[in-house]
Amino acid sequence: MRGAVIHAPGDVRIETLDDPKIIRPTDAIIRTAVTCVCGSDLWPYRGLEPVGEAHPMGHEYVGFVEEVGSEVTAVRPGQFVIGSFATSDNTCANCRNGFPSNCLNREFMSTCQADYVRIPNAQGTLVATDGIPAEELWPSLLAVSDVMGTGWWAAEAAEVRPGSTVVVVGDGAVGLCAVIAAKELGAERVIAMSRHESRQNLALRFGATDIVTERGDDGVRRIRDLTDGIGADAVLECVGTAEAMRQALHSARPGGNVGFVGVPHDVAVDGQELFFSYVGLRGGPAPVRRYLPDLIDRVVSGRINPGEVFDLTLPLGQVAEGYLAMDERRAIKTLLKP
Amino acid sequence: MRGAVIHAPGDVRIETLDDPKIIRPTDAIIRTAVTCVCGSDLWPYRGLEPVGEAHPMGHEYVGFVEEVGSEVTAVRPGQFVIGSFATSDNTCANCRNGFPSNCLNREFMSTCQADYVRIPNAQGTLVATDGIPAEELWPSLLAVSDVMGTGWWAAEAAEVRPGSTVVVVGDGAVGLCAVIAAKELGAERVIAMSRHESRQNLALRFGATDIVTERGDDGVRRIRDLTDGIGADAVLECVGTAEAMRQALHSARPGGNVGFVGVPHDVAVDGQELFFSYVGLRGGPAPVRRYLPDLIDRVVSGRINPGEVFDLTLPLGQVAEGYLAMDERRAIKTLLKP
Structure with missing residues (x-):
């Protein structure tokens, strides 16, 4: 599959990476519907945070469930799902207190600018929509996953x-x-x-x-x-x-x-x-998972349209230009289509 | 009258000072019933805040109204009153928002370890009790004015x-x-x-x-x-x-x-x-004025007894020992009786 990799400040490339696989029974694999570049991705891109070893990028995603681990029952293959940039089991003390982004089993998503993504803690993290939403809603649903x-x-x-x-x-x-x-x-x-x-x-x-x-x-x-x-x-x-x-x-x-x-x-x-x-x-990191059902409703009912923040849409293959346009403030936020 | 004056770290003295007078029509003069030493008074006493010029001390008070300015109608001479360490007009935008300690006309009290005290913004600041409370309630009512x-x-x-x-x-x-x-x-x-x-x-x-x-x-x-x-x-x-x-x-x-x-x-x-x-x-500085009616009720009804924090009672004349005992942690809080 293809995925974005940052090598150094200013240097994000689309590369061929191994397809993600179920590693734990709590994982799911999704096929990305749309993904995007986040303002926080610009910190390493601008050299304001160390890049370190070359690594994949992206933490915002909506997509179709491809496969689920044996312990995942909340979503099933074929569903359209949305999750938070921070995964959560939805059962720990912090989740119960309403702060799933500090889930005791949290993993931050970091490989989402790609064709396929492995979602840890899928049972607690992913929320499926009611049927497959119309494609024009995808940008707003993607926005719900983070911004x-x-x-x-x-x-x-x-x-x-x-x-x-x-x-x-x-x-x-x-x-x-x-x-x-x-x-x-x-x-x-x-x-x-x-x-x-x-x-x-x-x-x-x-x-x-x-x-x-x-x-x-x-x-x-x-x-x-x-x-x-x-x-x-x-x-x-x-x-x-x-x-x-x-x-x-x-x-x-x-x-x-x-x-x-x-x-x-x-x-x-x-x-x-x-x-x-x-x-x-x-x-703190937003407790997005807690908001998902409500915000999805507001998007699907047409009350809010946060997808309008995407003022540049590119194929995933042009992710480098997506970063550059945001860095130069030519774009507010870049949507990427696999 | 007598009043405490700090000259230098570790040097608080009782001295003869001019009796306070009504300066503005919004002032009141009270005769102190009881006053006390605050933990925050120890900052300059310990040299952890500059003392500057010798100056009076004390910001906690309950007492009897002696005299009111021409614009003060909320309290009258003879009443037993409690006020906050921060005076407030109870009418400005911050007071209306419930934060009287940031009243736009605020003055911090600073001369209360004394026989008499001038209270600026008396109309908004002072709350009279229903009749004269029993003397054993005075320490708890004093505690309400700050701690x-x-x-x-x-x-x-x-x-x-x-x-x-x-x-x-x-x-x-x-x-x-x-x-x-x-x-x-x-x-x-x-x-x-x-x-x-x-x-x-x-x-x-x-x-x-x-x-x-x-x-x-x-x-x-x-x-x-x-x-x-x-x-x-x-x-x-x-x-x-x-x-x-x-x-x-x-x-x-x-x-x-x-x-x-x-x-x-x-x-x-x-x-x-x-x-x-x-x-x-x-x-921030506590919005004491907002709490006064409720906390006075809790004290008078016997629900709470915060006056127990006073574990040393001294005549006002021995204020120096009152500071020393707190500095040496021999006392939690010193009550001073004029």
């Missing part, structure tokens, strides 16, 4: 409530999905911070009520101007840099909350500053 | 719920009051971390179900042993040191929360570690 679930978690972690005033920091795919989540959770006002017209337009289509183009201290001042001088109820930090975190913390009101879902890189939070800002801070 | 309210906030910030497993880090007066709060909020299990027998006993009397004497990594291991290997639902960090914060963050389960109420000193939280720990973090 939409992550945007939802940002909104939940920041405690968005009906009537909330929300700020979204970051206009990547996760930030844009966070706009959808804030809107769905009843936010009255959703302020998207973006300097890119195409992303602003998508944010507005997704439900943003205001766009702030300023950054840094100017951005914070603008947010305060828009929020009675005190800041927003909820801030969704969807980037992961120190500057984004600083902006998020300074944009929330006392007693407000920051949900942070970009994996932090070189971010340190000063305890005393956090204390006196009175802002709650909650983040 | 009990702060312990309550630790429990609220950490989202203690009926059935929660709670860890309390810190066996000072705030930590002990946090045990009370956790219990009142329905925690099923309250694990107090303490190595001091008298404090352990008080924690048990306040509702702790387990005592952990180990600290650092050993303490964290012990907590995990007691909590299905994953950590506690809620951790109440009532110290403010880097070690205490580290211990708290490592003792909470994924998806759990740390409420931190000790003013952090040299505490930095690594963003990536916080992300992957999946622990929510919320702290």
